[in-house]
Amino acid sequence: MPGIKDRVAVAGVGATRFTEHYEKDQEDLLLEAVEEAVGDAGIERKDIQAMWVGVYYRFTGLSGTTVADATRLYGIPATRVENYCASGMDAFRNACFAVAAGVYDIVLACGVEKITDQGSRGLPNVLRDSIPPFMPPASAPALFAMAASRCFAQRGWTREDLARVAVKNHANGAKHPKAHFRREITMETAIEAPMIAWPLGRFDSCAVSDGAAAVIITRPEIAKTLNHKDDYVMVKANGLAVTSAHPMYDPGFDYQGFPATRFAAAQAYEEAGITEPARQISLAEVHDCFTITELLNYEDLGFCAPGEGAAFCEDGRASADGDLPVNPSGGLKSFGHPIGATGCRMIGEVTRQLQGRAEGVQVRDPELGLAHNLGGPGAVCSVTILGRD
Amino acid sequence: MAGIAAWGTTIPLWRLDRAMLGAAWDTPSLPGERAVAAGDQDSLTLGVEAALACVGNDASSVDAVFFATTTPPYAEKHGAATIAAVLDRHDVRTTDITGTLRAGTQALRAALDAVAAGARAALVVAADVRPAEPSTAAEQLFGDAAGALLVTRDGPVEVTGTASLAEDFTGPWRRTGDAFVQSFDAKSETEYGYARAVEEAATAALADAGIDPDAIARFAAYAPDPRTYATTAKRLGIAGARDTLFTTVGNLGAAHALVSLARALEEGNPGEHLLVAASGEGADALVLRIGAGARAPAFTVARQIGDKRMLPSYERYVRFRKLMPWTDPIVPGSTIRYWRDRAQALPLYGVRCTACGVVQFPANRACIACSTADKMDRIKLQRTGEVFTFTLDHLIAGEYLETPVPRAVVDLDGGGRIFMECTDCEPSEVAVGMQVELTFRLMHEAAGFRNYYWKARPRRDAGHQG
Numbered sequence: 081m082p083g084i085k086d087r088v089a090v091a092g093v094g095a096t097r098f099t100e101h102y103e104k105d106q107e108d109l110l111l112e113a114v115e116e117a118v119g120d121a122g123i124e125r126k127d128i129q130a131m132w133v134g135v136y137y138r139f140t141g142l143s144g145t146t147v148a149d150a151t152r153l154y155g156i157p158a159t160r161v162e163n164y165c166a167s168g169m170d171a172f173r174n175a176c177f178a179v180a181a182g183v184y185d186i187v188l189a190c191g192v193e194k195i196t197d198q199g200s201r202g203l204p205n206v207l208r209d210s211i212p213p214f215m216p217p218a219s220a221p222a223l224f225a226m227a228a229s230r231c232f233a234q235r236g237w238t239r240e241d242l243a244r245v246a247v248k249n250h251a252n253g254a255k256h257p258k259a260h261f262r263r264e265i266t267m268e269t270a271i272e273a274p275m276i277a278w279p280l281g282r283f284d285s286c287a288v289s290d291g292a293a294a295v296i297i298t299r300p301e302i303a304k305t306l307n308h309k310d311d312y313v314m315v316k317a318n319g320l321a322v323t324s325a326h327p328m329y330d331p332g333f334d335y336q337g338f339p340a341t342r343f344a345a346a347q348a349y350e351e352a353g354i355t356e357p358a359r360q361i362s363l364a365e366v367h368d369c370f371t372i373t374e375l376l377n378y379e380d381l382g383f384c385a386p387g388e389g390a391a392f393c394e395d396g397r398a399s400a401d402g403d404l405p406v407n408p409s410g411g412l413k414s415f416g417h418p419i420g421a422t423g424c425r426m427i428g429e430v431t432r433q434l435q436g437r438a439e440g441v442q443v444r445d446p447e448l449g450l451a452h453n454l455g456g457p458g459a460v461c462s463v464t465i466l467g468r469d
Numbered sequence: 470m471a472g473i474a475a476w477g478t479t480i481p482l483w484r485l486d487r488a489m490l491g492a493a494w495d496t497p498s499l500p501g502e503r504a505v506a507a508g509d510q511d512s513l514t515l516g517v518e519a520a521l522a523c524v525g526n527d528a529s530s531v532d533a534v535f536f537a538t539t540t541p542p543y544a545e546k547h548g549a550a551t552i553a554a555v556l557d558r559h560d561v562r563t564t565d566i567t568g569t570l571r572a573g574t575q576a577l578r579a580a581l582d583a584v585a586a587g588a589r590a591a592l593v594v595a596a597d598v599r600p601a602e603p604s605t606a607a608e609q610l611f612g613d614a615a616g617a618l619l620v621t622r623d624g625p626v627e628v629t630g631t632a633s634l635a636e637d638f639t640g641p642w643r644r645t646g647d648a649f650v651q652s653f654d655a656k657s658e659t660e661y662g663y664a665r666a667v668e669e670a671a672t673a674a675l676a677d678a679g680i681d682p683d684a685i686a687r688f689a690a691y692a693p694d695p696r697t698y699a700t701t702a703k704r705l706g707i708a709g710a711r712d713t714l715f716t717t718v719g720n721l722g723a724a725h726a727l728v729s730l731a732r733a734l735e736e737g738n739p740g741e742h743l744l745v746a747a748s749g750e751g752a753d754a755l756v757l758r759i760g761a762g763a764r765a766p767a768f769t770v771a772r773q774i775g776d777k778r779m780l781p782s783y784e785r786y787v788r789f790r791k792l793m794p795w796t797d798p799i800v801p802g803s804t805i806r807y808w809r810d811r812a813q814a815l816p817l818y819g820v821r822c823t824a825c826g827v828v829q830f831p832a833n834r835a836c837i838a839c840s841t842a843d844k845m846d847r848i849k850l851q852r853t854g855e856v857f858t859f860t861l862d863h864l865i866a867g868e869y870l871e872t873p874v875p876r877a878v879v880d881l882d883g884g885g886r887i888f889m890e891c892t893d894c895e896p897s898e899v900a901v902g903m904q905v906e907l908t909f910r911l912m913h914e915a916a917g918f919r920n921y922y923w924k925a926r927p928r929r930d931a932g933h934q935g
Binding site for chain 1 (some may be wrong): 524590800801802806807810811813815827828830831837850857858859860861862863864865873876877880884885886887889890896900901902912913915920921922923
């Protein structure tokens with residue numbers, strides 16, 4: 081298998097601010113992110129030869145027109161990608177593969193979500209199709225909360241362990257110009273917040289935000305002719321793994337981690353030649369949809385041993401000045417999670433970190449960066465490794 | 470004549486202190502408390518639970534199911550077929566008897582006829598959740614419950630005499646579309662609607678059985694209120710009759726006579742004669758003699774009266790009975806899926822992979838553990854288990870519960886992992902490792918039909934072992 085390593089370059093990245101964009105619609109947001117990425121790459125919009133857009137909620141349209149209408153780029157391939165909350169990184173993955181296959185020179189991967197237009201509090205109920213009579217409805221926080229309950233019972237983890245993740249990520253996000261929430265919080269604030277789904281409270285959960293993010297992908301030899309000719313970023317690996325959407329019916333699911341992450345990380349690490357992730361990876365943007373998710377991500381991504389996720393955070397290793405900064409951007413905790421946009425935003429964050437231009441949140445001398453996008457009840461995961469050429 | 474071989478009852482967990490109703494409306498309070506069906510219970514779910522308590526896991530000999538209630542969940546679509554489906558019975562006659570407070574005794578008489586006509590066993594299920602107008606005496610008096618009887622040719626509780634009569638008498642009544650039970654003059658209702666009819670039917674049934682009233686040890690009868698019950702027993706010449714259901718659970722409507730009979734069987738002795746009666750546009754009366762060998766349920770009426778929880782507020786009752794308008798969450802549903810998945814939703818079948826042995830739910834063609842396809846045996850799942858993990862969901866409410874809704878991953882005894890809502894408990898009680906049992910409930914009203922399914926509640930026998 082030739083794989084993707086060193087065959088594809090990130091030529092430019094862009095993103096809107098992630099917040100409640102009451103005055104903008106999804107096309108406004110998508111165009112804003114695409115224009116920034118196009119400008120960052122030093123190309124024109126019409127140079128894009130094919131497009132992939134990650135979007136989750138069906139109200140936005142079920143097709144590639146989501147991005148074609150936003151960019152007014154008609155007459156070229158445009159594909160809508162949906163893979164739960166990992167839709168954005170899967171759009172990126174598909175775009176990378178098309179370039180690696182040699183079919184296109186310059187393509188666009190992007191994602192958008194306009195959640196505040198959905199007319200609901202929290203994530204809109206996506207169960208618009210009929211559900212089986214034996215399936216109780218449950219909120220997204222509820223599905224991850226069950227991992228926290230299990231870890232509380234099995235490992236003695238507490239709400240304090242969860243709160244440390246929120247405090248860390250909000251401290252980072254306070255410094256990021258595009259974060260939804262730009263203020264630090266205290267342990268007390270996190271712990272005393274209202275419950276969303278026990279044991280997850282408001283600050284254990286990412287917010288409802290709107291946003292869009294875009295990535296311009298090309299071959300390295302073309303990247304050498306564009307804006308970032310001296311500091312373009314290479315795709316070192318991408319893994320994607322899918323497990324059951326119904327872990328709550330799987331007798332083998334232990335609720336102390338997400339196998340989809342372990343599978344995707346194993347794929348990516350093998351391709352990138354990573355054998356000691358905690359030592360080799362300089363920074364990681366991981367899917368902290370809930371605080372419990374980030375703690376378990378540390379373990380699933382091999383940053384620490386199983387069972388040591390809470391200690392990894394408490395010891396400061398994941399902090400901005402730690403030996404493996406996790407979510408230096410502030411993560412989903414600070415940005416919120418416009419579903420389709422998140423994966424591409426993470427690629428942009430890691431890219432700018434590797435280029436040394438992560439304004440306000442730059443980590444020291446990064447060599448390899450990891451982006452981790454998790455979807456569904458931990459059912460779909462994509463892991464991307466980026467590095468300088 | 471045929472007789473009763475087994476019985477079972479369901480009294481919901483919740484009680485409302487009548488003093489709380491008096492305080493809510495600034496009206497005099499009746500003594501005691503009333504049983505209240507939870508928001509996810511209706512006459513049919515109560516009836517299903519009583520049926521399961523009566524027949525256990527083997528309903529294979531049941532050839533006829535009668536569902537008796539004045540409060541059927543549907544105006545069109547009967548309940549007996551749902552009971553039969555949960556009992557895993559297909560080649561069976563099903564009949565709903567509704568519209569009268571003597572639906573329970575009418576069903577019992579129909580079951581006796583069915584067995585006389587050749588049915589191996591006939592199941593009678595009577596249940597009611599009667600709507601009472603807020604602030605009225607009926608709101609204080611009514612209670613929710615279900616009773617079930619299994620009638621067989623050689624049932625040890627032999628029916629020795631019967632009588633029925635019909636009469637057009639108005640009260641209590643509820644027109645199609647009325648929200649609450651109506652009544653007019655209490656004295657005319659008790660004296661002419663009830664006492665006269667019951668006395669006439671009872672006298673005829675006693676004559677049919679060939680025994681005198683003073684031979685009757687227990688009087689298991691519907692009555693509008695405890696005073697009318699007592700005066701009727703006295704006028705019939707039945708000494709020492711008493712009915713404490715009124716003060717502990719309430720006037721149980723069409724279920725009252727059957728629940729009262731179940732209690733008489735649980736507390737009576739072989740050889741005793743019982744008189745069962747109910748009125749409603751006439752009256753039914755039956756005389757029974759207790760024999761040895763009938764199967765008593767694990768949870769007696771007395772035990773269920775004792776195993777109660779008091780509702781913390783009148784508002785909780787208002788919520789349960791939907792007495793105020795709420796915006797219901799939209800849960801999509803499909804009658805086609807409900808039909809296709811009926812073996813999983815109602816009798817609770819899962820599958821067991823013959824390649825690796827893993828029991829799983831829902832039924833898959835390919836194994837969740839070893840991915841082998843089409844090597845599955847259908848397996849009836851056990852209705853007890855343990856909470857593997859849980860959450861208290863504040864974001865998406867159950868349609869019939871306040872938030873937070875406890876939702877749990879449950880490992881069933883004997884295999885199978887299942888995701889369910891918890892009910893009949895405070896959210897704070899739910900914990901990893903909690904022992905639960907499955908209870909038949911209304912989950913939501915997707916697409917305008919009632920999606921019945923199972924929920925988990927704390928195992929009732931667990932507390933009695935310690």
